[in-house]
Amino acid sequence: MSLAHPAADVWTLLADVADETPDAPAFIHGERRLSFAELLECSARAAQGLSDLGVGPGDRVALWLPNIPAYPILYFACARLGAIAVAVNTRYRAVEVADIVGRSGAKVLACAPAFRRIDFLSILAGIEHEALDRLAAIVTIGETPEPVPPAIEHRRRVPFDRLLSRPQFAGNHASARAPCNIFTTSGTTSSPKFVLHRQGAIAGHAQQVARSFGFTAPETLSLAILPLCGVFGFNQTLATLAAGKPSVLVESYEIEEIARLITEHKPTTMFGSDDMYQRLMELMPGRWPFRSIKWAGYAAFNASLEDLPERAQPRGLRLVGLYGMSEVQALYSRQPLNLPVAKRKAGGGVPVSPLAHVRVRDPETGELLKPGQPGMLEMAGPSLMVGYYGNEQATAAAMTPDGYVRTGDLGQLDGRGGFTYLSRMGDVLRLSGFLVNPLEIEMHIQKVPGITGCQTVAVPRPEGVRAVAFVILEPGAALDEAATIAHCKLGLANYKVPMRIFPIDDFPKTPSPNGFKIQRTKLREMAETLLGSAGLRPAS
Known part of the structure; x- marks a missing residue:
C-alpha cells in the first residue's frame, strides 16, 4: 500500500485504499470480515440513510457504540456527509450521555441497546425524556429488547440495517476543512470539553502514523482493543486503515x-x-x-x-x-x-x-x-x-x-x-519552590510491603505547601504510618516527604475511554478535611 499521495479528507482516505485493495479485509469482527470495498459501499449507503434523517454538513451524530463494524461505517458515512461524529464513551451513564448529546446538539444518536457486554438499555432508561428532545432519531444496532425504555419509547427509532438498505449517497461533502470529529476530554474537574478536528488533520495524521509506525509492512494486523470513542483507539485503527491493513475489533475490555x-x-x-x-x-x-x-x-x-x-x-x-x-x-x-x-x-x-x-x-x-x-x-x-x-x-x-x-x-x-x-x-507538586513529579514519591512509598497503590497531592499549610499521600493496602495489611514516613526520609529529599499518609479503600475516579482517571482534586479536598480533623502529626 503506497502512502506517497496525501489524502485530502477522511472519505478520500478510505476511497483510495478501497480502490487499491478492494477485497482486502479492513475489519475483522468475530466471523465477519469486512473488506475495504464493502466498508466503502456500506458507508455510502449509511450516509444516504442519515441524510434521510436530516443529517447534513456540520450536523452532529453521536456514536455511543462499542468496537463493532457499525462504528467505522457510521463514522465514514458522517465524513461523506460533512457531518461531525461525536464520540460518546461507552463507560458513560445516563447523566453523562444526556449531557453530551444535549450540549453537542446531536441530531442522531447511534447505540446498540441489546449489546451483551454493556447494558445500554438500562442506561437509556435513566435518561430524562427532555434530554433527548433535539434528536431527530435514534439509530439502533441489533434488536431493542422489551420493554422499551421511556427515554426512547416515543422517539423515532431506525434500525441500522435500514440505513444499509438505502442507495449510496450521490453527493460528497467531504473536504479537508470540514469538521468531522468531536472527542470529549475526561472532565475530572468540570464538564467534558468537546475537542473538534477537521478531516484534513484526521486523514493526514492517520497516514503519517502509518508511515512512522511501520504499518505498511505486508504482515501488519492490528488488534483494536482500545475503544474507538477515544483518540488512542481511534487513531490506532485509522492509521492501520490508512496503511490498507486489517484491524481486529475487540468489543470489550x-x-x-x-x-x-x-x-x-x-x-x-x-x-x-x-x-x-x-x-x-x-x-x-x-x-x-x-x-x-x-x-x-x-x-x-x-x-x-x-x-x-x-x-x-x-x-x-x-x-x-x-x-x-x-x-x-x-x-x-x-x-x-x-x-x-x-x-x-x-x-x-x-x-x-x-x-x-x-x-x-x-x-x-x-x-x-x-x-x-x-x-x-x-x-x-x-x-x-x-x-x-x-x-x-x-x-x-x-x-x-x-x-x-x-x-x-x-x-x-x-x-x-x-x-x-x-x-x-x-x-505536579510545587514543594519548597521545586516542581516535583508525584510519581517519584509514589514509587518510593510503594516499595513498603503491604502497600499496593499510592497517590500524592500537595496541600497548603501555614508552614508552606506539603505533600500528603493516600495508599491502598493489600488485604489484611495495616499501615504503619510512622514507619512509612521514616522510609521516605531515608530515600527522598526532606521537602518531598509526605507530612501524612492515609489508607484508603480506593481512589476517586472518573471514566475515560482508556480506563479510569484518578480525581486528584477530590484527593486534595479529602486531604484538607483529614488534616483538619486528624491534626498535623502522623500517628506514632
Whole structure:
C-alpha cells in the first residue's frame, strides 16, 4: 500500500485504499470480515440513510457504540456527509450521555441497546425524556429488547440495517476543512470539553502514523482493543486503515477475550495500558506468548508497574512509550525503537510529523526552557485541533498566540529532537519552590510491603505547601504510618516527604475511554478535611 499521495479528507482516505485493495479485509469482527470495498459501499449507503434523517454538513451524530463494524461505517458515512461524529464513551451513564448529546446538539444518536457486554438499555432508561428532545432519531444496532425504555419509547427509532438498505449517497461533502470529529476530554474537574478536528488533520495524521509506525509492512494486523470513542483507539485503527491493513475489533475490555484473540489472529501490533499488559502476562503462559507482536504501544498509569517493560521484554513483548491527547490526537509521538528499555518505556518520544514541534515553558516565568529542564509542554503541528466546540473561551485559554496548545502536562526536551512526558501539570507538586513529579514519591512509598497503590497531592499549610499521600493496602495489611514516613526520609529529599499518609479503600475516579482517571482534586479536598480533623502529626 503506497502512502506517497496525501489524502485530502477522511472519505478520500478510505476511497483510495478501497480502490487499491478492494477485497482486502479492513475489519475483522468475530466471523465477519469486512473488506475495504464493502466498508466503502456500506458507508455510502449509511450516509444516504442519515441524510434521510436530516443529517447534513456540520450536523452532529453521536456514536455511543462499542468496537463493532457499525462504528467505522457510521463514522465514514458522517465524513461523506460533512457531518461531525461525536464520540460518546461507552463507560458513560445516563447523566453523562444526556449531557453530551444535549450540549453537542446531536441530531442522531447511534447505540446498540441489546449489546451483551454493556447494558445500554438500562442506561437509556435513566435518561430524562427532555434530554433527548433535539434528536431527530435514534439509530439502533441489533434488536431493542422489551420493554422499551421511556427515554426512547416515543422517539423515532431506525434500525441500522435500514440505513444499509438505502442507495449510496450521490453527493460528497467531504473536504479537508470540514469538521468531522468531536472527542470529549475526561472532565475530572468540570464538564467534558468537546475537542473538534477537521478531516484534513484526521486523514493526514492517520497516514503519517502509518508511515512512522511501520504499518505498511505486508504482515501488519492490528488488534483494536482500545475503544474507538477515544483518540488512542481511534487513531490506532485509522492509521492501520490508512496503511490498507486489517484491524481486529475487540468489543470489550475482557482480558480473557484479548488473550484469545492474540492467540487466534497473531497481531503484529497492539496498544494499551500497563495494567492491561500486566494482566495479559499473568494470563498467557509460556516464554514467548507474544511472538507475533513486533512492538506494542504502551501507556503507563500505575507507579506499581513501573518495571513492567523490563519484565515484559524477556517474554517477547517490546513495550514502547507514546504520547498523545485529544487536542493533538493520539500517537503524536513515539520513543525510538532502538533505545534501551529504560528510556524507550518513557512517555513522549519524537513527533511522528516532521512539521510538528514541541517546546517547554516555565509555568511561572513564561521562559522557554532548555533540554533537561522540566516545565509545561506546548505543542503544534498538523494534527492540532480546531478548538473546543462551542467554547471559545476555553479555546483561547488553551492556545498560545503563535498556535501552540498548552497541554497541561509536565515534561522536558531530551536534546535528541524529542521529549519526555513526566506527569500532568495539575498533578505536579510545587514543594519548597521545586516542581516535583508525584510519581517519584509514589514509587518510593510503594516499595513498603503491604502497600499496593499510592497517590500524592500537595496541600497548603501555614508552614508552606506539603505533600500528603493516600495508599491502598493489600488485604489484611495495616499501615504503619510512622514507619512509612521514616522510609521516605531515608530515600527522598526532606521537602518531598509526605507530612501524612492515609489508607484508603480506593481512589476517586472518573471514566475515560482508556480506563479510569484518578480525581486528584477530590484527593486534595479529602486531604484538607483529614488534616483538619486528624491534626498535623502522623500517628506514632
